[in-house]
Amino acid sequence: MPEGHVVHSQAKAMKRAFAGRPVAVDSPQGRFAEGAALLDGATVTSTQAYGKHLFIGFEAGRWVHVHLGLFGKWRIAKGEPPAVRGLIRLRLVNDTHHAELRGPTACEVLTDEERAAAISRIGPDPIRPDADPLRAWEKVTRSRVAIGALLMDQRLFAGVGNIYRAEVLFRHEISPFRPGVQVSWPDFDAIWTDLTVLMADGVKRRRIDTVRPEHLPEIMGRLARRDRHGGEVYVYRRAGLPCYLCGDEVQVTDMQARNLFWCPTCQRT
DNA sequence: AGCTCATGGCGAG
DNA sequence: TCGCCCTGAGCTG
Numbered sequence: 697m698p699e700g701h702v703v704h705s706q707a708k709a710m711k712r713a714f715a716g717r718p719v720a721v722d723s724p725q726g727r728f729a730e731g732a733a734l735l736d737g738a739t740v741t742s743t744q745a746y747g748k749h750l751f752i753g754f755e756a757g758r759w760v761h762v763h764l765g766l767f768g769k770w771r772i773a774k775g776e777p778p779a780v781r782g783l784i785r786l787r788l789v790n791d792t793h794h795a796e797l798r799g800p801t802a803c804e805v806l807t808d809e810e811r812a813a814a815i816s817r818i819g820p821d822p823i824r825p826d827a828d829p830l831r832a833w834e835k836v837t838r839s840r841v842a843i844g845a846l847l848m849d850q851r852l853f854a855g856v857g858n859i860y861r862a863e864v865l866f867r868h869e870i871s872p873f874r875p876g877v878q879v880s881w882p883d884f885d886a887i888w889t890d891l892t893v894l895m896a897d898g899v900k901r902r903r904i905d906t907v908r909p910e911h912l913p914e915i916m917g918r919l920a921r922r923d924r925h926g927g928e929v930y931v932y933r934r935a936g937l938p939c940y941l942c943g944d945e946v947q948v949t950d951m952q953a954r955n956l957f958w959c960p961t962c963q964r965t
Numbered sequence: 966a967g968c969t970c971a972t973g974g975c976g977a978g
Numbered sequence: 979t980c981g982c983c984c985t986g987a988g989c990t991g
Binding site for chain 3: 767
């Protein structure tokens, strides 16, 4: 259940564990049996993350494209793989490591061309140094869609998910309902720059921490607890609780079938 | 045991 | 906008 920072962490972990060596590939569950048979024993060349998409490169110009969706999970560990338990779509095993993939939305073999086409459909990713934020700005500034929805659009902000969108808007006191066209360049620039920092930090720490250091003592004093997502945040999943900064109730509503959290007092349209 | 919810995204209508 | 896909954790009883 990842946002982009988790996918980037996992791409790095997979690279350390598998790159440059042959790997046994199978699909205990059977739903990736054909792809597994094609790649079994091939050498892993590289791994790459673009937004929430992971690409595992194999010799002969083949790639495994994985998207975890809401439920997908990787388990990457040292040593021999444990006995199969549950539904494992894809398993990678070499002399030192193993990886198990469960519940992905996408797990497919792509050619070089198909991989390039897939990447061209993914928007700029704040975690990637080669990302061009102007691609996002051009669309945001011409859109009447709410910025809270635009932030979830992977063609604009690849890798951003429900936690980062809620938190980055809170940090900049921007209402999620403000139309893109009414987001100023300085506001957009602040959002983008902040995402690059927050998400890069997320890759390193493998959790989402968005609370500014100066607010941490206050929040700890109020019995802040780590929620299931792991990390300290301002508004995500805090509906009905007092805003840490103003004390008014954090709100939740549905925006495009996802829970959107915000503080109506701190965040202005 | 069964229900609900979750850091996503797709396609039908 | 809705239904659907995928899995597991955390409740309830």
